[in-house]
Amino acid sequence: MKNLIGIGTDNASSMTGVNNGVHSLLKTETGNENLVLVRCLCHSLQLAITHASEKSLPRNIEFLIRETYNWFSHSSNRQLFYKELYKTINCGKEPLKITQVCSTRWLSIEPAVRRVIDQWLELKSHFEIVKQKENCYMAEMLYSMYNDPVNHLYLLYLLPILDEVQRVNKNFESNDRDPTKLLNDLVELVESVARRIILPIAQIDVLTATNLESYLDPSPYMGYGFELKLTEYELLPEAERNLRHRCKQFTLKLIQEMRSRLPTNITILRTMSMLSVQETLKAIKPPIIKLAQEFGCQANEIERIVVQWRNIRHTDWENKCSTVEFWSEVYGYKDSADNNPFSELASLAISILSLPHSNAEIERVFSQMNIVKTKLRNRMSLHTLNSILHIRYGLKRSGKCCHSYNVPENVLKQIRGIKESLVMPMTIAIEDGPSTSQAQAHDEADIDDLQILFDLY
Incomplete structure (x- = not known):
């Protein structure tokens, strides 16, 4: 506990609460006031998009995306009819599947919106035919929404913003990411979204400015696709003003939601970029003192870290492409006396780079667990489940x-020995007489669990 420098959590109040949250209790328990709290940024971006949409955009936009998926998801006849219609319009080309927006799938929003936009004309034609053919109220309602150009324009405005959020979200979920660039990617996302509606001449820090409304552009550029379709639809001036206003309000709300979910010490965490290979090996680079102080280094350690930070560029390192591999090499470096002259600096860097920015890997473990332990294998013991997951991730890492x-042969011998020790007592029990049903069930469950391990090989 004393070595704890940070925790990664979701956004639940039980974890992040100021008074009785896990983070606050850990700060008190460890005595570390600089304990870093990193909210899962994938989850945070999902919540930011959801809350901004609910409070700024018409409710029928979300209804349109959701019910379009529901219309096809439960009927193969509807899918087949739409497929034939799409192929007729597009010279035999088959349509891509309409995807579902799911609150637990962080990357589901952008593909769902993109599919609807790409197939807007075909979907509109489909519901126009179906509402007359089936006399269905839902089809009539969906057709009226697809026939409304305002809905199309809303989605055209949302798509490039969702695309930017999707790109950053994928970076945080990736296993091949550079940790020193992640927070900069997030900050650049907030600034990029803000520049859509802020005056170009405004010289403000969008992360800390409290009066963004004062710098809003009265007539911002809404994107190429939006502006192009707007000229085609020729909306009434009042409808166009209302549309632009609500798009601006959505963007402003999204900025506020993303800023509220940034780590509280975002300024110091942005300096993590100095730990990248390129920055570390520069002759002129920013001092590392503030970063060391933020992560609780003592005065004598900071003195050595400063010297090591200055001298690290004079050593010829092999791994200069990957930040993680570079610091692993520094951590294991030995001089002529078999000592590591960069031990304090390497320990600090590895501690900072190990901060959990996302819960994506934990969610993957849950998914793997559900794949392994199904309803048909519900008798699997916790020990066996844990062993299988260790095997899966061990193979993945290698x-x-x-x-x-x-x-290895020694592992096979151990497994054979375990199997024989389980089978022999049960055989003796059968020869001597019937055992109790509880003992039989226990032995059978153990053998079934062991057989699962055999099946893996």
Whole structure:
């Protein structure tokens, strides 16, 4: 606990609460007032988009996306009819599947909106035919929405913003990311979204400015697709003003939501970029004192870290492409006396780079657990489940597959010994007489669990 420098959580108040949240209790328990709290940024971006949409955009936009998916999801006949219509309009080309917007799938919003926009004409034609053919109220309602150009323009404005959010979200979910650039990517996202509606001449910091409304552009550029379609639809002036106003309000609300979910010490965390390979090996680079102080280094440690930070560029390092591999090399470096002259600096860097910016990997573990322990395998013990997950992730880390992995002979001998020790007592019990039903069930469950491990090999 004393070595704890930060925690990554979701946005639940039980974790992030100021008074009785886990983060506050850990700060008190460890005595570390600089304990870093990193909210899962993938989850935060999802919530920011959802809340901004609910409070700024018409409710029928979300209804349109959701019910379009529901219309096709439960009927193969509707899917087939739409497929034939799409192929007729597009010279035999088949349509892409309409995707679902799911609150637990962080990357589901942008693909769903993109599919609807790309197939807008075909979907509009489909519901126009179906509302007359089936006399269905839902089809009539969906057709009226697709026939309304304002709905199309709302989605055209949303799409490029969602695309930017999607790109950053994927960066945080990736396993091959550079940790020193993640927070800069997030800050650049907030600034990029803000520049859509802020006056170009405004010289403000969008992360800290409290009066963004004072710098709003009265007639901002809403994007190429939006402006192009707007000239085609020729809306009434009042409808156009209302449309632009609500789009601006959505963007402003999105900025506020994203800013409220940034780490509280975002300024110091942005300096993590100095730990990248390129910045570390520069001759002229920013001092590392503030970063060391933020993460609780003592005065004597900071003195050594400053010297090591200055001298690290004079050593010839092999790994200069990957930040993680570079600092791993620094951490394991030995001089002629078999000592590491950069031990304090390397320990600080690795501690900072290990901060959890996303819960994506934890969510993947939950998904793997649901795949392994299904309803048909509900008798699997916790020990067996844990072992299988260890095997899966061990193979993944080593870049191997269970079909190509050669199990060491000593491991096979241990497994055979365990199997024999389980089978023999049950055989003796059968010869001596019937055992109790509870003992039989326990033995059978253990053998079933062990057989699962055999099946993996």
